[in-house]
Amino acid sequence: MKAALLTGIGKIEVREVPEPQLTKNTDVLIRVGAVGVCGSDIHYYSEGGIGDQIVRYPFIVGHECSGTVEKVGPSVRRLKLGDRVAVDPAIVCGACDQCLAGRPNTCRRLLYLGTPNQLSGALCERIVMPEENGFLLPAELNLDEGVLVEPLTIAVHSLKLTGEPVPDTAAVLGAGPIGLSVLLAARAVGVRAVYVTDKIDGRVEVARKAGASWAGNPDREDIIARMISLAPEGLDAVYECCGDQSAFSQAVELLKPGGRLLIIGIPTGDRISFDIHALRRKELSLHNVRRQRFCVREAIDLIRNKQVDVRFMATHRFALEDARQAFELAAGYRDGVIRAIISL
Ligand SMILES: [Zn+2]
Numbered sequence: 001m002k003a004a005l006l007t008g009i010g011k012i013e014v015r016e017v018p019e020p021q022l023t024k025n026t027d028v029l030i031r032v033g034a035v036g037v038c039g040s041d042i043h044y045y046s047e048g049g050i051g052d053q054i055v056r057y058p059f060i061v062g063h064e065c066s067g068t069v070e071k072v073g074p075s076v077r078r079l080k081l082g083d084r085v086a087v088d089p090a091i092v093c094g095a096c097d098q099c100l101a102g103r104p105n106t107c108r109r110l111l112y113l114g115t116p117n118q119l120s121g122a123l124c125e126r127i128v129m130p131e132e133n134g135f136l137l138p139a140e141l142n143l144d145e146g147v148l149v150e151p152l153t154i155a156v157h158s159l160k161l162t163g164e165p166v167p168d169t170a171a172v173l174g175a176g177p178i179g180l181s182v183l184l185a186a187r188a189v190g191v192r193a194v195y196v197t198d199k200i201d202g203r204v205e206v207a208r209k210a211g212a213s214w215a216g217n218p219d220r221e222d223i224i225a226r227m228i229s230l231a232p233e234g235l236d237a238v239y240e241c242c243g244d245q246s247a248f249s250q251a252v253e254l255l256k257p258g259g260r261l262l263i264i265g266i267p268t269g270d271r272i273s274f275d276i277h278a279l280r281r282k283e284l285s286l287h288n289v290r291r292q293r294f295c296v297r298e299a300i301d302l303i304r305n306k307q308v309d310v311r312f313m314a315t316h317r318f319a320l321e322d323a324r325q326a327f328e329l330a331a332g333y334r335d336g337v338i339r340a341i342i343s344l
């Protein structure tokens with residue numbers, strides 16, 4: 001089968017690779033239909049790794065994907081041939097302390113699609129996954145929406161981790177696919193005012209259209225003064241979705257005492273700093289978000305029930321052969337790209 005392989009920093013080649021095989025009775029073979037080029041894929045492409053997850057070449061990336069079931073193992077009960085599925089990219093052991101504690105997203109033996117030293121990715125014609133990782137797509141959802149389920153699950157999880165009560169005011173710092181998904185999920189759960197920032201004017205505009213109460217560019221205006229004028233007591237929650245040091249500092253300023261900071265973005269460096277005195281005086285809560293757990297069904301239902309519309313995020317489409325162009329486009333934030341999707 002054909003696959004797009006990372007072969008060095010900034011290099012992708014389409015080559016023939018062996019077909020994947022069903023190994024367990026509970027596995028399904030999925031013909032990949034669409035793959036999103038995610039920020040983490042771009043880290044692997046442009047920098048060769050994230051933290052200590054270093055790519056060994058050649059390597060297939062890609063974890064946001066949807067497709068059609070083409071073969072099932074003898075013990076597969078729920079999925080059948082021809083089913084269209086959104087893929088949950090995390091394969092968990094189900095037996096470690098984390099899995100037993102209901103935290104499979106921090107499973108000790110977690111294997112994640114398209115992650116170095118874990119699992120080869122989805123930028124190829126076929127992948128094998130356990131049946132439990134395939135989530136049936138209702139007829140109303142197309143394969144692009146199936147791809148966009150994955151970033152939406154992270155948003156749904158982030159809103160859950162925020163806890164009660166649902167914030168009245170919130171900021172989303174960074175309006176890429178994750179930030180925009182958080183905006184949509186926040187609206188869906190009833191956050192009254194959601195303010196969004198991004199350094200790309202096009203994304204600020206997209207955030208406005210997607211339902212932000214206000215959106216602005218920190219390079220063009222004093223976004224803190226603006227948000228504080230809109231919410232003089234400060235914000236209940238901030239969703240950091242860009243990994244930029246400046247956003248962490250803004251979050252600490254923006255939050256009201258007792259406010260909650262959800263850290264979702266992937267920083268380029270390995271260290272982020274905070275004004276500890278502001279953190280302690282305001283008694284702010286910091287919560288890291290590690291992907292998601294148990295949110296796939298809910299994300300699919302949010303789309304199906306038209307509580308959120310994610311389709312505007314699929315801005316560009318490429319063939320597998322043109323994977324490199326997709327990565328270059330996404331890495332350069334060019335041409336108004338939100339999510340580049342590779343269709344097979
Ligand atoms: Zn992703």
Ligand SMILES: [Zn+2]
Pocket residue numbers: 092093094095096097098099100104106107108109110
């Ligand atoms: Zn586990």
